[in-house]
Amino acid sequence: MYNNSFFKKILIVACVVFLYSCDKDYNSIGDGLIGDNHFDFAKYTSSVVAYNQKIGPIQSNNLATNSLGILENPAFGTTTSNFATQLTLESTSPVIGNNPVIESVTLTIPYFSTLVSTDTNGDHVYELDSIYGATDAKIKLSVYESGYFMRDLDPVGGFQEAQKYFTDQNADFDGAKIGGRLNDSGIVSQNDSFFFDAAEYKETTTTDGKDVVTRTAPGMRLALNSSFFKNKIIGGSAAGKLSSNDIFREYFRGLYFKVEKSGTTAGALAQLDFKKGKVTIKYKEDTSDADKTRVDKSIVLNLTGNTVSLLGQSNTNTSYANGTNSGNINKALGDERLYLKGGEGSMSILELFGPDTDNNGVADELETIRNNGWLINEANLVFHVDASAMGSAYEPKRIYLYDLNNSRAVFDYAVDATAGTDAKNGKIVYGGILNKENTADGFYKIRITNQIRNLIKNADSTNVKLGVVVTEDINVTASNKLRTATSSISQAPRASVMNPLGTVLYGGKSTVPADKRLKLEIYYTKPN
Template sequence: MYNNSFFKKILLVACVVFLYSCDKDYNSIGDGLIGDNHFDFVKYTSSVVSYNQKVGPIQSNNLNVNSLGIYDNSAFGTTTANFATQIVLESVNPTIGINPVIESVVLTVPYFSTLVSTDANGDGTYKLDSIQGPSDAKIMLSVYESGYFMRDLDPAASFQEAQKYYTNQNSDFNNAKIGNRLNNSSDASQNDAFFFSNVQYKTTVTTDGKDVITRVAPGMRLDLNTSYFKTKIIDASASGKLATNDIFKDYFRGLYFKVEKSGSSSSNMALLDFKKGKITIKYKENTSDTDATRIDKSIVLNLTGNTVSLLDQSNINTSYANATNTANINTTVGDSKLYLKGGEGSMAILELFNTNELKTIRESGWLINEASLVFHVDATALGTASKPNRIYLYDLNNNRPIVDYYNDGSAGTNEKNGKIVFGGLLNTVKTEDNTYKVRITNHIRNLIKNADSTNVKLGVVITEDINTITSSKLKATNGVISQFPKASVMSPLGTVFYGSTAAVADDKRLKLEIFYTKPN
């Protein structure tokens, strides 16, 4: 027993010595990072110069999604969103038979919606997404044939560049509309009192004595003028107007969606993917000259040509107008409130560090653990307006994302929640103090590590799609910016942040927060 105990003790001592040696070697590699009190974790707060920048009329053709409706935002004003689109034949040069008679012409555009529940009969209850304003609001909706031809290429650029269309061109399309509105149903919910309904569309067809039920998620569904489409589409086939889509797009130049107030009703606005929309023309024709048998036929027109979002701004909030007025913007010390608005809106510009501050940090040998900007919502200034889900921070000098965006491999399930490490998502843990946090750790590391790195200005905007990083051109360069993130043009929303001036309470003030380690 004694001998066994002795040998066990010797073996234990040998293991301890071996492990200690290994641990010593490991720590000698890692002691440049942490351990033995050679480094301390420290938080450093740097002042930020942040100020407003108005965005004028902006390129808005061929966006991923488009607004339609009227949105009253107490912090910014009223935005009226009209829309124009080309339409194309799903199948070109259709064969029209004998004695065609149209039975229905229906325009459909799906809404963004979520299935909440399904009852015992299989009928679904849906919740609509991307609707701003009261759920019971109504608008006057009129759909016209458009007489405005939307080119693919710009003749002013020798047809070497895509043609641009802008948010402030509503009058061009309105003046070019042709005839009476096409959605002339006696059902006012399809025109004079249109509303975005969350009701599932359901049809029942009896075949061989059995009822077959078809259910479709909520969407815009408008009955269009059958006489018009008989003349414009069915009768035009014989003259070759439907032979190719190039010919067809010149012949039928598209649709113009015009919205107006509906009496005294409150209004609202929806984001729609119009490219998933279509017009279905159902008609019957004879099988032959000698056979009176009628058969069902259809022609489908897709809303997949060139599009443009047409935005009118009115009733502009005085505080917003003053804050984004060039004469009132302070680019030296910054502004106390920052107004971010999508569409033909506004943004914030940030300037980090001063020359001496950055030089001192570089000479200090800091190792940056994390660097971030936290934006606090000014709930009083924003009022009851909806808060956007996300903001986007980018390199304003070069109109591109910063390195932290590219380095973030985290993927969300849709365009709204990817790049979650990079951040910019609304934090609603404290409803009275909502914040947005954007991590710029690698951006700051590069600035400190590389003395020749340019300390670029940063832009902050509302974004509807974090995966879309391309820019749209301003109609007229304002001397500060000539481009604006395309994903911000898509969004109808806005928010107000506390700025970075001394007038802002310290706990609300925009600052750059850096967590770092430094040698003793």
């Protein structure tokens, strides 16, 4: 009995190993069969039906990064990006002594920047990242007290789901702002002629008779109205409004950042991590000493809590408007130009392997490939940029292809373990990175080898529609809800909402020149 059981176990293990080896050999066919005399290599190009889809107003609260400013994009139009955020006390229930007098109130938000050089004095030169527009381009910037309360939970669903806020709610926040602007300094570079300055900030203090220089990397730095914060914070403390952040957020509902054109300049737009920003209130108060010595104190308000990106689109490019108009979209043959625009923008939908003329549930082309017994070495989608349509517009570094049916990443994205947490440079095998080597126009290539292998190998695999968008962070795959669902989509990738840029790509329609046409390239082997 013991021996019989032992041999049964050996037989089961051997079968499992054999089956696993077969599956493993199939999935690594690109490596294992190269050079084998029993196989021939070939390239197959499949047509792709790709058409535009307008996204429209979309959920934009609590994004990892937000844009602020004005971007005039010749290929798409003008984007105006406003922003609203709650504030959070760094320390609740601050103890404020006698005779407090505010010395300064400063709002600071760091820019994305790279250190370029350091001179012999220790001064630094920085290069700003994610700033779009001329280096000295001006905008009118106003910071207001917000009167719009941003709830954590949605009462419509019985407070079971997070409250959603959308890109088209600027009028709500603008209408609820309280009082005059808080950045009312006489220095116009902090308000009416604000610009994203690459200079580091230097502050000199004297300690024990020695000057100490503190250097801070570039960032927004605005002097705010001291009288307002004396009444709101010092006065609010006495009234018990700073005892907890829940009470404080109801009492002081946050800040609303509004941008407008400054004169006739085109303006500029920046990507910012507002959650790293803060308001620092510096004040002096009396001590309990008999001589009433004045001491320095501070209260810090962090720009954390609920946030919302508020986007406006104007001066829309005619070709973009026509190309994304639902009446002009060709779902049967595809569109000649594909318009990918971040924010409250647009995307494209892809359908692979053509129609199912015999109505058996499998596209004719896919059925033929399955019957041919092809073993897939590599499969890529190649998107060519229409440089003439883009003109001088900024180009997004990356695009993101995903499973539209299930609003999730394709398998090739999931199995790509390259380059960790970098927002722009991770997932390099999966791809989607703008490539301008040996071409003036540029192209994006996305690897979908495993996606195609699974379709061919598994008869029950669904040939899903694919979506393609611009992306600000390749590591973010979650989706945000549209305010109004369309017949094709009810949500879109969150990282696309974060990106203010757009690109115009050639589609897969037969009228597009062959060398520019969107195509699915399949490299395969088959037995002789």
